[in-house]
Amino acid sequence: MLIKKTKPVYYLVLTYFLLWIIFSEFILPVNKILPKPSIVLESFPALWNYYNLPSNFLATISTIYISLFLSYLLVKVLSPHLKEKDNSITVFINSLEWFSQYLPGIIIGLLLIFWFPSSNYIEFVFAFATAFISIMIKFQNESDSADEEYIISSKSLGLNENEITKKIIWKNVEPKLMEHIFNLHLYLWSLILIFEFIKGSSGLGAIFRQALEYQDLSAIFSVFLITGITVFLGTLLLKYFRKKFVFWR
Amino acid sequence: MNGNNSILKLDSIGKYYLAEAGLKINVLEDISFEIPVSNEGTITSILAPFGSGKSTLLKIISGVIEKDGGQIFYGDSQNKNVPLIPEKPSSFPWMSAKQNIEFGLSLSKKKKYSVDDLISLTGLSGYSDHHPNNKSYGFRFRISLARAMALNPSFILIDDSFKQMNNETKEEIHQLISDLSFSEKINFIIATTNLVEAIQLSDVIFLMSAKPGKIVHRIETGKKHSPELKNIKSEKFATLKSKIEELFHSVYSIKTINYSV
Numbered sequence: 001m002l003i004k005k006t007k008p009v010y011y012l013v014l015t016y017f018l019l020w021i022i023f024s025e026f027i028l029p030v031n032k033i034l035p036k037p038s039i040v041l042e043s044f045p046a047l048w049n050y051y052n053l054p055s056n057f058l059a060t061i062s063t064i065y066i067s068l069f070l071s072y073l074l075v076k077v078l079s080p081h082l083k084e085k086d087n088s089i090t091v092f093i094n095s096l097e098w099f100s101q102y103l104p105g106i107i108i109g110l111l112l113i114f115w116f117p118s119s120n121y122i123e124f125v126f127a128f129a130t131a132f133i134s135i136m137i138k139f140q141n142e143s144d145s146a147d148e149e150y151i152i153s154s155k156s157l158g159l160n161e162n163e164i165t166k167k168i169i170w171k172n173v174e175p176k177l178m179e180h181i182f183n184l185h186l187y188l189w190s191l192i193l194i195f196e197f198i199k200g201s202s203g204l205g206a207i208f209r210q211a212l213e214y215q216d217l218s219a220i221f222s223v224f225l226i227t228g229i230t231v232f233l234g235t236l237l238l239k240y241f242r243k244k245f246v247f248w249r
Numbered sequence: 250m251n252g253n254n255s256i257l258k259l260d261s262i263g264k265y266y267l268a269e270a271g272l273k274i275n276v277l278e279d280i281s282f283e284i285p286v287s288n289e290g291t292i293t294s295i296l297a298p299f300g301s302g303k304s305t306l307l308k309i310i311s312g313v314i315e316k317d318g319g320q321i322f323y324g325d326s327q328n329k330n331v332p333l334i335p336e337k338p339s340s341f342p343w344m345s346a347k348q349n350i351e352f353g354l355s356l357s358k359k360k361k362y363s364v365d366d367l368i369s370l371t372g373l374s375g376y377s378d379h380h381p382n383n384k385s386y387g388f389r390f391r392i393s394l395a396r397a398m399a400l401n402p403s404f405i406l407i408d409d410s411f412k413q414m415n416n417e418t419k420e421e422i423h424q425l426i427s428d429l430s431f432s433e434k435i436n437f438i439i440a441t442t443n444l445v446e447a448i449q450l451s452d453v454i455f456l457m458s459a460k461p462g463k464i465v466h467r468i469e470t471g472k473k474h475s476p477e478l479k480n481i482k483s484e485k486f487a488t489l490k491s492k493i494e495e496l497f498h499s500v501y502s503i504k505t506i507n508y509s510v
Contacts, residue, residue: 149339153393156311156333157356157400171343248342248382 071131175249263318275461290430302462303440332397338389342382353399387418404436
């Protein structure tokens with residue numbers, strides 16, 4: 001019988017949790033570093049009622065995952081145009097990417113918050129622009145090094161440039177794009193949490209800010225756990241998509 | 250000049266690249282040859298060492314790149330896109346064997362075979378749902394060949410695809426090509442660096458010089474009437490091999506051809 005081995009890292013993470021529960025709950029006195037697990041559990045209803053967890057949680061995950069999904073889809077649809085580096089759209093977007101090489105993305109986010117302090121959509125625009133530019137640049141770079149044999153045989157079969165980009169080059173670079181999305185996913189989480197923290201109006205970042213203002217360690221810890229578990233599940237989901245749809249990598 | 254009596258006729262084909270400082274480097278010069286219409290499928294080899302422009306010539310014939318001079322006549326075929334199987338196997342790894350073939354059929358203007366016909370003809374029966382990723386070169390080649398046949402072209406171009414295969418697979422694929430040429434009357438043009446392979450497979454061999462690439466000799470092997478040419482120990486094989494070697498030595502001062510089987 002084939003037994004699937006659990007990675008040692010999972011055992012280690014489980015050990016950390018057990019150590020936290022044992023030390024914080026039964027050995028250590030109440031402190032400002034690690035809250036008691038029972039207090040963290042008790043803080044969940046408060047998160048629900050006072051910190052408005054459901055809508056803030058939804059705001060963050062919808063911003064991150066919808067912007068990731070839409071960006072990927074849009075780059076796919078526009079791939080024949082985006083592959084050409086000398087058309088006006090790509091020249092404009094590449095110029096924005098030039099700034100991002102020297103300016104941390106969050107500085108652009110700060111400016112957006114300053115310009116549109118009461119907009120509900122600016123967070124999504126920021127996340128979408130970041131994801132789109134990042135995926136587009138990755139696609140451009142990878143399409144330059146797409147496997148030549150596929151392009152040669154496709155041309156000889158009579159496919160035109162647009163069809164080759166859509167049907168062959170896109171598929172050829174898709175595994176590398178998926179790898180890129182793994183990193184982008186984590187980067188986007190960090191960026192959006194900071195954005196929400198600064199803006200302070202909605203999202204998990206806004207809960208962190210509020211809990212920090214109230215010196216509510218158990219709420220901070222609870223949101224930390226929720227964020228960690230969500231990112232973990234998000235990564236598992238992306239891995240599932242990769243296995244299901246990009247199996248040829 | 251026209252190509253009415255040929256499936257392919259090349260007339261003074263030239264190709265150059267611009268090097269630094271605008272220096273013109275001729276890759277192909279005055280390439281002219283003809284493959285006549287025949288009731289049987291023919292296998293033609295273009296035999297030349299590495300870097301002589303064989304791949305460039307096949308890409309020009311298939312319409313992948315533009316020529317810089319001369320004319321190409323594709324017989325009575327209106328389709329100027331001729332399927333080319335490149336050096337590395339080109340079956341798409343995101344599609345199963347069957348989907349690769351269906352993709353070829355979807356591009357075909359004059360379908361002759363069904364998916365099942367092509368699967369059976371290329372020896373892929375039982376593997377139609379397999380994906381080519383992480384599979385052998387032989388398997389991937391068979392898929393590329395079936396996809397090329399789906400277009401029902403006048404001829405199929407093969408660019409030195411056998412050198413990545415082990416001897417056993419290579420023999421199987423050689424046999425497959427010979428069988429398809431005989432039974433389905435498919436014409437093949439194969440670029441190769443391997444003299445033994447060229448003799449065993451071809452009805453006609455064109456010797457090509459390098460820098461610039463030029464056709465220097467045309468040799469009819471008479472393979473159809475001399476099946477013993479497939480046996481490298483036969484006298485006929487040895488005679489033809491030494492004749493071609495002599496011709497080659499008259500073109501190249503050094504021995505550059507790969508004689509391995």
